[in-house]
Amino acid sequence: MPLAIYVLGLMIFSMTTSEFMVAGIMPSLSAEFGVSIAAIGYLISSYAAGMIIGGPLLTIGLLKVPRKKAFLALSFIFLVGQTLGALAPNYELMMAARVLTGIASSACFGVAIAIALTLVRPERSGRAASIVLGGLMVATAVGLPAAMLFDQYWGWRSSFWAVDVLVLVSGLMALILIPKSTKEESASITIRSELAAFRSRHLWAAFATSMLIIGATFAAFSYFTPILTDLAGFDSQTVPLLLGIYGVATVVGNTITGRLADRHMMTILTTGLIVLTAALVLFGLLARSPVMAVAAVIVIGLSGVTMNPAMVTRVSRVSNSGALVSTFHVSVVNFGIVVGSTIGGMTIDHGFGLVSPLWVGAGLALLGLLSLLPYYNKKSAVATASPSAAETGKSCA
Incomplete structure (x- = not known):
């Protein structure tokens, strides 16, 4: 497996940790913003809504952009949203941050899988996908508990900043390791195709x-x-x-x-x-x-x-x-x-x-x-x- 595929998996791990961690730090967020636990639950729903609706729309807008550039652009958008969440002074801004990160995350998932499938032979596509999507599994086993520990010892904002660091590191590694173009990529890709x-x-x-x-x-x-x-x-x-x-x-x-x-x-x-x-x-x-x-x-x-x-x-x-x-x-x-x-x-x-x-x-x-x-x-x-x-x-x- 090319090392770039593991970098894609690390990015998915970072983004999925961000998605799941709100469920583990609900009491801290509720106390910080002065809202109910149910209202914090809406932060999870808004992230999912961004992934379901916004992700495909953003992907359509990036179809003619080379996949590496699209991946890096989406990673940057996610980084901005995650940073906004880490700095959020109120519930409304946190809600906006969650929607933004949800949209960027969904589109990034799609582009990451598309890149991974072009970096290996067709008969190895399943294994490549398992490595990329393995980031999702590891986020459940490691990312969520780690975010809860960060919250307990250094406050909930530290868990947001930790994800920020992971996304930044993943993005820099992707910049170096993902090829500029792949054999499956073509400038003639259109929305119709x-x-x-x-x-x-x-x-x-x-x-x-x-x-x-x-x-x-x-x-x-x-x-x-x-x-x-x-x-x-x-x-x-x-x-x-x-x-x-x-x-x-x-x-x-x-x-x-x-x-x-x-x-x-x-x-x-x-x-x-x-x-x-x-x-x-x-x-x-x-x-x-x-x-x-x-x-x-x-x-x-x-x-x-x-x-x-x-x-x-x-x-x-x-x-x-x-x-x-x-x-x-x-x-x-x-x-x-x-x-x-x-x-x-x-x-x-x-x-x-x-x-x-x-x-x-x-x-x-x-x-x-x-x-x-x-x-x-x-x-x-x-x-x-x-x-x-x-x-x-x-x-x-």
Whole structure:
């Protein structure tokens, strides 16, 4: 793997840490700005909204810009937004900073994946994607806990400045290590050529699978803390350790799927969704068992978001692997986070109990399995057509 791909992963780690860390420093931000915890929660929602809506729009504006320059420009925009957050004197300015960083982050994800796929041979695209997206997994296991420690010892602003330093270092390394141009890059790239990929129903099926996988995972993950404390009986001091174990599981799973995604893409998606569904169902049935709860958390970590490399590989194979497709895929994934966590929260609010998000996740995972049918139908149709073509060739001979 070229060193530049690891630099792209470091940038994704930095940006994802920024996305997640607000959830870990909510009390400090609430006290600083004099607003409720719910209002701080809107800072997370605004970041996600920026990623879903603003990212693709910004990517369209940068389509004719060489990918390296686009990546560096987006990194600079993110740096400005992160610095604005670190200096924010009030809630309103912090909200603006979160929207800006969300927009830049989404577009940067897309461009980073597009660059990574052009730096390696097609048969290694899955592994390249796993390294870049590995930054997301490591942010869960390392970035979020580190931000919480910075907040405890040096105040919440120090966690923002720490991310600033990481983004700056990543940007300088990218400036040196990413080639000025790649074999896939062309000055003739137009919005029309990028949009042409969206005509494929197989691409939309791939998007649907990605959204449902992430939705199923985050329907459960978003409510791990109350489920583990109120149902499984763990004390609040143990939960961070369990979430750390979950993070380690995602890193391990991502490493494994990254090495297998190129050759076994659909096997990973199919098997992963079956395992994820089973884990969520068993967790839902046995949520009050501490042993079952820990086992389920680990299995969900191994089989949920760790399907990312296979998801990216599938999208790249049914599209032009352009920056717009990659960025839109990032938006789809974030939409899955919103769908899963929102529906899970609604079931709790409507009196179905803390276990209900687990059943929501299981339902979304089952829908994810159904979303794989277009691929298998296509494969079956090709297999059926091949003998006919062979017979035609024989008769002509």
